[in-house]
Amino acid sequence: MIKIPYFSALSTYFSFGLLFVFGHVRDFFRKIFDFFHSSNLQVLLFFCFNKISFASGSCRFWHNSALNASVLCVNDPDCFGRPISSAPDVWFDIVHRYSNDNNKTMRRTSKVTRCLNLGSYNYLGFAAADEYCTPRVIETLNRFSPSTCSPRVDGGTTTLHKELEESVANFVGKPAAIVFGMGYATNAATLPVLIGKGGLIISDSLNHSSIINGARGSGATIRVFQHNTPSHLEEVLRQHIAEGQPRTHRPWKKIVVLVEGIYSMEGELCKLPEIVAVCKKYKAYVYLDEAHSIGAVGQTGKGVCELLGVDTADVDVMMGTFTKSFGSCGGYIAGSKELIQYLKYTSPAHLYATSISPPAAQQIISSIKVILGEDGSGRGAEKLARIRENSNFFRSELQKMGFEVIGDYDSPVISIMLYNPAKIPAFSRECLKQNVAVVMSAFPAVPLLLSRARICISACHTKEDLLKALEVISQVGDLIGIKYSLAGSNKQHQEQGPKKLD
Amino acid sequence: MYVKAEPATDLNKNTEWFTYPGVWTTYLLIVFMSWLLVLSIFGCSAGMAWTIVHLCHFAVTYHFFHWKKGTPFADDQGIYNGLTWWEQIENGKQLTRNRKFLTVVPVVLHLMIGELWYLIGSHTTNYQNPMLFFITLAVFVLVVAKFPHMHKVRIFGINADH
DSSP states (O other): OEEEEEEHHHHHHHHHHHHHHHHHHHEEEEEEHHHHHSSSOOOOOOOOOOOOOOOSEEEEEEEESSSSSOOOOOOOOOSOOOBBSOOOOOOEEEEEOOSSTTTSSOOEEEEEEEEOSSOOOTSSSOOOOOOHHHHHHHHHHHHHSSSOOOOOOTOOOHHHHHHHHHHHHHHHHEEOEEEEEHHHHHHHHHHHHHHTOEEEEEEEEEEOOOHHHHHHTOOEEEEEHHHTOOOHHHHHHHHHHHHHHHOOOOOOOOOEEEEEEBOOTOOOBOOOHHHHHHHHHHEEEEEOOOEEEETTSSSOOOOHHHHHHHHHGGSSSSEEESSSSSSSOOOEEEOOHHHHHHHHOOOOOTTBBBBBHHHHHHEEEEEEEHTTTTTSHHHHHHHHHHHHHHHHHHHHHHHHHTTOOEEEEOOHHHHHOOSSSTHHHHHHHHHTTTTOOOOEOOOSSSSSOOOEEEEETTOOOOHHHHHHHHHHHHHHHHTTTOOOOHHHHHHHHHHHHSOOOO | OOEEEEOOOOOTTTGGGSSSSSHHHHHHHHHHHHHHHHHHHHHOOHHHHHHHHHHHHHHHIIIIIIIISSSSSOOOOTTTOOOBHHGGGGGGOOHHHHHHHHHHEEEEHHHHHHHHHHHHHHTOOOHHEEEEEEEHHHHHHHHHHSSGGGGOGGGGTTOOOO
């Protein structure tokens, strides 16, 4: 449960209101000037401006009530989309950009700065060259070529793909698995195939947009339950099972509940045991998206099922991506043999989309071997222990400093709440000045009031890196004024002040 | 003082921000601040300032709540394209607390102006009645637009989809 200081809530609303008004005024004048300058009423579709010095993050507005689609784009380009020129390891090179027209367009220079990476989903450190994985990937690249140039059913199934699917199924703990070239497409192309009109989808309110996209594409009735609240899920299930389909009131053909293992913006773990119990009671299917949790949590890295003690046979469809912990790209679906066979016949991502690139597949196979310890060293277990330690250390230190931090214990995703839109670019820029790179999230990716800075901890972050990051974040936090917990809670915290770290 | 921010079950990003705490206070504060602004810019009487605020409030809220349709977000895939903001909030559920609050605000503004005008009515007789007529018309339009019976109703096809 996130608690906001009331004044922050009011000032955040006011800031967004002001931005909105500015945008509309600008839009209005732009329409008038264009009317005089152009012969027809075709308005430019995209224009970004940043005369407002405290502009918020990616906040885009389209008005589609009229024929003209005028886009009001308030953008803070120097905080988003920063090009990097090295592998996204713990320390990476950020390219300097400058702007001659008040941040309307940014130009790259050839100057780079080495910065500490707190934003990449590099949970186990496979993002950069690895002593086991990289030689094998290069060998595969030489043998197979970078792309299969074909969908799976045509000519894109190599021995690697077969090996990968077996390896993934074995790792996740399910009888069979199918692998796709893109993580987003895995959700977006699988959900429409699994459920259709006449079915009911109940999805967590903070699900990723790929899940929402897939759910909307399926044509089923979608209902949302309050984030991570099994009691509300039960209430929604009961109400809808009793009512039946919308107009005909016939029983639902299928009910699927969509949840995620770790929610990427909050860092919260799903209450999987309770949700699975509710679904079993009402005979609904469970679809678990483990994009951020597979390989990163659990004793041996097998995800939230292992961490929370849920039998994998109880979760009907397990989905995940390889971009986070495995340092590759693509996604998978794991389930029973019949389910996977069905997906191979019907999923458009399998039938028409190019299959996963062979070097990427080899990276996944090798990294799974490292995690399981099959490469003969104990590096996998070491990485898992380190990411757990790092995340817990970082989170507890941030909380001691007085930041409003959300995310569960053991989760490698840590969100520092900022609330005010003005603080977003401030935090980003101040951190960059001190060579720490962080990722910011603002509306509409997160709720309006709850803008945040999201930190992803890696197993390769050393203690010195984390201490440096903490020091920088503490200084910036003092400068910007985001140590909300210090201000509100007991006086003892205030008297101690930010602790000196040794 | 802290308030709880529970994530809403509303998937519509255009309207879900309205369910968080602090919105009502912000709304009322903006109205109050604009009254002060009008007073300081025009230097008119309190009643006149309230009238100006009321009429601007009518124009702004009518335009954004009952005229503009759809959402600013493309990834909604156009499912709200035929609905005004008023019809979208809280998934179309009628008579919720938020809706009742928003219906009451123009009425309260109207009453405040009425009170002020009647108080100073004995001194100034020139321009009361026409103003009161416009204000009453504004309130009437706003309140009728918010009735549950007017959900998705387009009178004479004004503002209907094409």
